[in-house]
Amino acid sequence: MNDPATIRRLYGRRQGHKLREGQAALVEELLPKVEVPADGALDAHRLFGDDRPLRLEIGFGAGEHLAAQATTAPEVGFIGCEPFLNGVVGALGHVREKALANVRLHMGDALTVIERLPDAALDAVYLLHPDPWRKARHAKRRMVNHGPLDLIAAKLKPGAEFRLGTDDPTYCRWAMMVMARRHDFTWIARHPGDFLGRPADWPETRYERKARRHGHEVWYFRYLRG
Template sequence: MTDPATIRRLYGRAKGHKLREGQAALVDRMLPTVAVPAGPLDARVLFGADRPLELEIGFGGGEHLAAQAAARPGTGFIGCEPFLNGVVQALGHLRDGELDNVRLHMGDALDVLEQLPDASLSRVYLLHPDPWPKARHAKRRMANDGPLDLIAAKLRPGAEFRLGTDDPTYCRWACMVLGRRGDFRWTATTARDFLARPADWPETRYERKARRHGHEVWYFQYQRT
């Protein structure tokens, strides 16, 4: 089955409501200073010195990304999001928190993953991705073997892949796809391990929205074997 690693097409919106003057100015002024550059990447290219690297795929409004960066200033974070309005919100978080350990890419996370050397990431986050609930759209889900092959290659042995979702279809799909792979080990030993949000997993707006609607949320943590 064709999946996102081969079709390389972003689905959904790239822009929402028109940016206000201040938001547009923030994009023009700040985004170039924190944008992921073209070409091969490593911690020195991104941050000027060696440090652990983590990457979030589809950071939404950037609240989780910013919270992780604020909690661990010695780690470098890469956030990828194709939606302009989400990038604007993330820029606001970086500005307000005076965070200098984050780089942003407005586009496809798979492109950035390909720029990184193998075994270079300490953690990858995929939080509340678009579930594409219809069976004919399953090929568009990020939790497919193509993207997971790339994620696995870029994670160090022993590193962590975090997946969060409130969609039952995506939950079952991800369990199926990841469960048949030999390069990821699900670390849960009790139900609480995937039903309760870990203390170092900041809440996202999507999680809050899901709980307002009475949805259950699942927190998956996989170790790169």
């Protein structure tokens, strides 16, 4: 297994269908107001003007989970990272509709944001349905690899939570293998129901519903930072 210090994702296209006029306006008008600063060190005070707790989502899709978490915990600052423009537009729609002042967005590689945060800065990291990169020769591109996990571990507070959701059997087996080798995360699972059923505070996403419609099993992994 290839475990460089950090592994940069290769995303391919960053935009799908052409944006409608209203969507383009969101990008032009709202994104600059909620965008993570492009450079320099990051912390809660720079992002939100105070010392609130921080949580980060890697690859937020259309933003349903991010928005639901932010709505439930308005006192927490949420950082969402997503490389695809259409996903960012979806999240911006939620931010506008729900008037979410506690969300900051980054269109690009999550690792470039995570590495700019102080150590032990995050209360939680969410990685839901990441690209499985199913071919063996592409395994090094998976986010669940020791390089990215080293960085995530460094930025999580002791006792903070790392959540991983997947409906891909290959990724499920890979993640269990990689995480079992680590001593800085403890898997919160005592019986199969702990990772086969979605926790009550884990909002369902559009992608997850689609996976279940196609008959896929979904696995919910929760780890605590040691």
